Amino acid sequence: MRDYLYFLWRCFRISFSGGWQYRLWMLILTVVALLGLNAYCKQLVHGMATTGMTDQVSWGLYIANFTFLVGMAAAAVMLVIPVYVYRNRDLHDLVVFGELFAVAAIVMCLLFVNVDLGRPDRFMHIFWRFNFPISMLTWDVVALGGYLVLNLHICGYLIYCSYRQQKPSRAFYIPFVFIAIVWAISIHTVTAFLYVGLGGRPFWNSAIIAPRFLASAFAAGPAFIILTLQVIGRATGYRISDQALSLLRGIVTVALSINMFLLLCELFTEFYSDSAHMASTIYLYFGLHGHSALVPWIWTAAAMNSLALLVLYTPYRQKRAVLNATCVLLIIGIWIEKGMGLIVPAFIPSPLGEIVEYQPTSNEILVCLGIWAAGLLLYTVFVRVSVPVLSGQCTADQVRRRGAERAAEAA
Amino acid sequence: MSTGAGSEHAAPLPRYEPPVTRRGFLGGALGAAGGLAALGAALSPLKDLDRSDLTLERFLQRHYKDLSPGEMEQALERIRADVAARYGVTPHLCDVKPLDGVEFVYALDLGRCIGCRRCVHACVAENNQSRDPQIEYIRVLEMPRGSVDVERGDHYYDRAKVPDRDHYYMPVQCHQCANPPCVKVCPIEATWQEPDGVIVIDYDWCIGCRYCEAACPYWARRFNFAEPELPADQVNQDMGYLSNRPRRKGVMEKCHFCLHRTRAGRLPACVEVCPVGARKFGNVLDPESEVAQILKTKHVYVLKQEVGTLPRFFYYLDEGYHGSAGGGG
Numbered sequence: 001m002r003d004y005l006y007f008l009w010r011c012f013r014i015s016f017s018g019g020w021q022y023r024l025w026m027l028i029l030t031v032v033a034l035l036g037l038n039a040y041c042k043q044l045v046h047g048m049a050t051t052g053m054t055d056q057v058s059w060g061l062y063i064a065n066f067t068f069l070v071g072m073a074a075a076a077v078m079l080v081i082p083v084y085v086y087r088n089r090d091l092h093d094l095v096v097f098g099e100l101f102a103v104a105a106i107v108m109c110l111l112f113v114n115v116d117l118g119r120p121d122r123f124m125h126i127f128w129r130f131n132f133p134i135s136m137l138t139w140d141v142v143a144l145g146g147y148l149v150l151n152l153h154i155c156g157y158l159i160y161c162s163y164r165q166q167k168p169s170r171a172f173y174i175p176f177v178f179i180a181i182v183w184a185i186s187i188h189t190v191t192a193f194l195y196v197g198l199g200g201r202p203f204w205n206s207a208i209i210a211p212r213f214l215a216s217a218f219a220a221g222p223a224f225i226i227l228t229l230q231v232i233g234r235a236t237g238y239r240i241s242d243q244a245l246s247l248l249r250g251i252v253t254v255a256l257s258i259n260m261f262l263l264l265c266e267l268f269t270e271f272y273s274d275s276a277h278m279a280s281t282i283y284l285y286f287g288l289h290g291h292s293a294l295v296p297w298i299w300t301a302a303a304m305n306s307l308a309l310l311v312l313y314t315p316y317r318q319k320r321a322v323l324n325a326t327c328v329l330l331i332i333g334i335w336i337e338k339g340m341g342l343i344v345p346a347f348i349p350s351p352l353g354e355i356v357e358y359q360p361t362s363n364e365i366l367v368c369l370g371i372w373a374a375g376l377l378l379y380t381v382f383v384r385v386s387v388p389v390l391s392g393q394c395t396a397d398q399v400r401r402r403g404a405e406r407a408a409e410a411a
Numbered sequence: 412m413s414t415g416a417g418s419e420h421a422a423p424l425p426r427y428e429p430p431v432t433r434r435g436f437l438g439g440a441l442g443a444a445g446g447l448a449a450l451g452a453a454l455s456p457l458k459d460l461d462r463s464d465l466t467l468e469r470f471l472q473r474h475y476k477d478l479s480p481g482e483m484e485q486a487l488e489r490i491r492a493d494v495a496a497r498y499g500v501t502p503h504l505c506d507v508k509p510l511d512g513v514e515f516v517y518a519l520d521l522g523r524c525i526g527c528r529r530c531v532h533a534c535v536a537e538n539n540q541s542r543d544p545q546i547e548y549i550r551v552l553e554m555p556r557g558s559v560d561v562e563r564g565d566h567y568y569d570r571a572k573v574p575d576r577d578h579y580y581m582p583v584q585c586h587q588c589a590n591p592p593c594v595k596v597c598p599i600e601a602t603w604q605e606p607d608g609v610i611v612i613d614y615d616w617c618i619g620c621r622y623c624e625a626a627c628p629y630w631a632r633r634f635n636f637a638e639p640e641l642p643a644d645q646v647n648q649d650m651g652y653l654s655n656r657p658r659r660k661g662v663m664e665k666c667h668f669c670l671h672r673t674r675a676g677r678l679p680a681c682v683e684v685c686p687v688g689a690r691k692f693g694n695v696l697d698p699e700s701e702v703a704q705i706l707k708t709k710h711v712y713v714l715k716q717e718v719g720t721l722p723r724f725f726y727y728l729d730e731g732y733h734g735s736a737g738g739g740g
Contacts, residue, residue: 010427010428013428013429014427014428016439016442017428017429030446030449031449034449034450034452034453035453037450037453037454038452038453038454038455038456041453041454041455041456041457042456044456044457044460045456045457045459045460045461046637047635047636047637047638047660047661048619048634048636048637048660048661049544049636049637051636053636054636055624055630055632055633055634055636056630058621058624058625058634059621059625113620116620116621117618117619117620117661118617118618118619118620118621118634118635118660118661118662119617119618119619119661119662120618121465121470122616122617122618123618125474125599125601125616125618126598126599126618128473128474128477128599129474129477129599129600129601129616130598130599131597131598131599131600134595135595135596135597135598135622136596137596137598137620137622138598141598194622197596198592198596198625198626199592199628199718199719199720200592200626200627200628200629200715200718200720201625201626279562346625347625349562350630351561351627351628351629351630351715352550352552352561352564352566352583352629352630353552353560353561353562353563353564354566354630388427393427394426394427394428398426398427402426
């Protein structure tokens with residue numbers, strides 16, 4: 001126990017040390033996170049009126065970011081499956097970086113849900129009257145909480161074993177890894193069901209939403225990991241193999257293709273059947289009765305995703321710079337498609353046919369940026385600490401030896 | 412997992428983290444002080460936070476259904492004191508229970524409604540809704556004759572004289588569904604269906620996630636995006652725990668069939684005020700009641716039957732009536 005606390009203390013010390021780039025990056029993130037906190041305090045004082053949400057569009061950027069990040073968290077399994085199911089040992093250490101990102105993403109999700117509450121002080125009520133299993137939101141609480149605990153356990157255990165220079169005991173983490181794989185799929189499915197289950201919102205009331213969620217998440221998540229791994233490699237000298245990147249690239253290509261296919265299925269059904277339910281889709285893609293705030297966004301997303309998919313099928317994908325640019329394109333594309341493109345249009349027109357557009361306020365955007373900064377800050381610290389531990393530069397042995405030396409000097 | 416490459420060597424290992432030096436320590440202390448100052452600045456808006464709603468008593472307040480009679484009495488006393496402090500009036504507040512053998516149903520004659528919106532205003536006055544931001548439970552749609560498509564309805568019609576010849580009027584409010592999606596989705600059971608069919612909200616339990624608002628196919632629910640503003644001289648002092656007692660920011664509210672009135676044998680404010688008798692209300696379990704007769708003899712329909720919510724709010728056209736609005740739809 002004392003050893004473990006000392007380990008945490010050393011992690012704390014390490015997270016504050018680093019080169020100037022590291023310090024600058026951390027400083028920027030801290031400043032943005034504090035600006036977000038400041039904006040959130042204003043929201044607490046003045047109410048949700050500080051956001052662009054209305055009774056007509058009652059969910060906005062917060063829930064959009066939440067949905068996107070649940071997918072990012074779920075995508076960590078795309079690193080885990082090759083390693084544990086297909087026994088691809090080369091990626092073994094990289095799994096930890098993926099799962100650490102899952103932890104950071106879930107923390108961001110929880111923050112996004114929390115800032116969306118009108119009465120966060122009553123959050124405890126879920127422990128006294130939990131409408132389980134009827135309300136899908138309770139399922140989501142269970143799924144996200146469970147996933148957070150699973151990943152914290154797996155990463156924490158592997159990292160601490162490495163610190164102690166012990167071989168991790170398989171019984172202590174392999175079962176959890178397999179549970180986490182299934183759980184990851186479930187968190188995003190349950191999040192999709194949150195929307196799909198609402199009969200009064202035809203835009204969401206479609207069985208294809210859950211598969212689309214998974215496909216887009218398994219494209220954006222690994223794309224993000226491709227970028228992060230290179231940054232980690234650059235900043236820490238940790239060896240990132242080309243094989244790892246090309247495996248991830250393959251996953252991104254397949255997932256993005258499936259996502260595009262599902263999107264086309266959805267669009268065909270909506271437009272060809274010409275049902276009265278397509279008003280939201282028309283609003284999203286072409287505007288409705290002169291209201292078209294989302295039109296430029298969704299076409300940008302469509303262009304970005306199509307271009308990314310095209311590049312991924314050409315030989316240029318081998319070039320790191322091209323691959324990175326493609327990843328950035330599709331992450332942004334999917335963020336728009338899934339965030340603004342999937343949450344907001346379901347509210348427009350309203351169930352009574354009213355068209356009220358949604359325009360996020362600067363305060364709301366600041367809160368979002370603050371949460372993203374806090375999440376990245378958390379992830380940076382995780383990586384900062386885990387790299388020296390995993391590569392054996394920071395071990396429990398050092399402490400023991402120093403203790404022994406001191407004892408020898410004293411004698 | 413990589414094992415430490417240097418662990419086999421006998422040479423003393425340097426510690427990975429930098430040693431504590433005086434300079435480093437001072438820098439760290441300065442950084443920590445700066446960080447705390449920045450944190451303080453970030454939190455500074457909280458000094459304007461209205462703490463009157465954040466007392467320990469309120470924090471520990473239990474769910475409506477978990478309150479013992481004694482605890483309910485305490486809660487009512489606390490709310491009376493709150494209202495007195497905020498509006499300078501002592502309300503007649505009680506927790507009116509549903510009556511046995513009663514299921515409330517609403518019927519609205521589209522042929523009679525003239526779109527005057529008196530129901531909207533009577534509702535606001537009766538139920539202590541926020542005047543700023545404006546919260547209204549009833550929305551009246553001006554519909555072109557020959558259409559039942561709500562997307563063609565005008566929510567903001569503003570005429571010197573109603574009704575307009577080419578339109579008919581369709582008021583919408585909470586339909587008190589027998590299969591309510593809003594109740595199903597609430598993660599904390601802050602909203603539920605009472606034995607007399609009314610869907611109520613415990614304003615002291617709602618966490619304000621607005622999932623119910625997304626779930627409602629009739630756009631019947633309203634959220635308090637800001638602290639409700641209610642002029643003291645306009646407070647309706649006849650209040651119910653689950654109905655029209657003043658709300659605070661961050662919680663949902665909606666029509667509750669004026670249960671503080673209807674459970675005491677009176678009519679809802681919107682029914683009472685309607686100048687043309689388009690609104691009918693009563694106990695459907697009583698075969699002699701007007702609503703039971705309407706359901707039996709008129710051509711009634713419900714809005715969005717396909718979503719399976721089983722509303723207790725029926726629209727109908729009284730074929731025998733030829734009033735100012737005539738038949739529409």
